[in-house]
Amino acid sequence: MTTRITKQNTPGSLLKAVQEKADVNLGVCYQCRKCSIGCPVAGEIESPPSEIIRRLQLGAGDELLQTGLIWTCLSCETCYARCPNRINFAAVVDALKAIAVEKGVAKPEGDAPLFNRSFLNTVRSHGRAYDLKAIAMYKLGAGNLGQDMDKFPAMLKKGKIAILPPSGADKGKVKRIFEKAAKNKGAGR
């Protein structure tokens, strides 16, 4: 998988934003490629981790957000664990995801942002995750309500998934945390 990269340190470069958001210094990468060799989804994406770092160094912009690669990541952190220079590449991917969502880039395959919103909405309402509601919201939004219908009856019967919403959480604390996060985002953080 060869990607042609041209040096274009344009104002649109994502390098600074990603380094700040992920709290990493990508300048220390010397392309040993241990991250790419250990990546369980390297075969499924256009650029493996070391190549994404190189592209960022060379001034890549929004094109990194438009490919599906950042949404294929499993957050397994093998890249980070094996990096000899301790670059937290998993945090780089999280930063790219957050920037993609902020910029409203086209929804990726699988629509993970919709899943994350559905999940966190239940946490905000109940103080704890409410799987059934999160899954229903996600599947409704993603239009794949039919998938996994073969498993739900057995899981419900076995009590492997809860029907009733969670109770007993300190909801006030969670509400405050979400309100602060929304406020910080509004302040441009």
Added chain:
Amino acid sequence: MKYAYYPGCSAHSTARDMHESCLAVSKALGIELNEIKGWTCCGASSAHQTDRELAASLACANLLKARQMGMDMVVNCAACYNRSKVANYEIVNSVQMRQSVADSLGEPYDGSVPVRHFVEILLKDLGVAALRKKIVNPLTGLKAAAYYGCYLVRPPEATGFDDPENPTILERLIDVTGAEDVEWSGKVDCCGGMQNLTRTEITVRRSAAVIEMAQAAGAQCVVVACPMCQISLDVRQADMEKLLGKKYNMPVIYLTQLLGLALGISPEKLGFDKLMVSPAAVLKAARKPVRQNVKG
């Protein structure tokens, strides 16, 4: 042995078996787990993909509650364990994160509450010798693959769980039960659990690779300590078999379920009825001594 216990959201939903077996084993071993009152979601993988400060704040809300109890926080869900450990690590290493979290929670937190996985306290606080004395039903003849996945061991500087490439905590506990751990190279591979609902085929393929490696090593069951791994390897096994046209029949059980059997606790109290893949091979090994008694 008293701890502040953080069950995690899955304890009352997809991982009731993990929670029930943890409580049953604790009771049998005299470990006192005090559930943190009003505990809230750690943010799981959705929060850190969305907003780092939100993720750390959600995890720290529980760490602050544990601090008030003055005990180590014990977690049995590897994902919650990971998020809590990472939050502590970020708080200690970043002034900006510490300030942001304090602002979000309305009180300061210094990242100092010890976070322990339940299997760590079994091995390090209770110890192998004390555990062996309690084994009444050794699972002799059962071959088990110890599977760690990602959350326990990575990132190593935050979790500090064990050797990140070759951990042995689960093997040492399997050994205590009388079962035999198999040598295999898949124990810290990823099951693909994070894409379970979003890019299901990736999860199915990753998990199938793990199951096949365990099978090739001669394992009769995979032993886990993470509900994300358990769901991927167990609930998705039917999808793997369909996609790849093979039959696996590989039970995927929690370490606490395995240990519980060896401690003589009934399978019903350990949540064995919650498993999707039949745990017959495991339960057969557990029943053996009883049969011998009947014959004798």
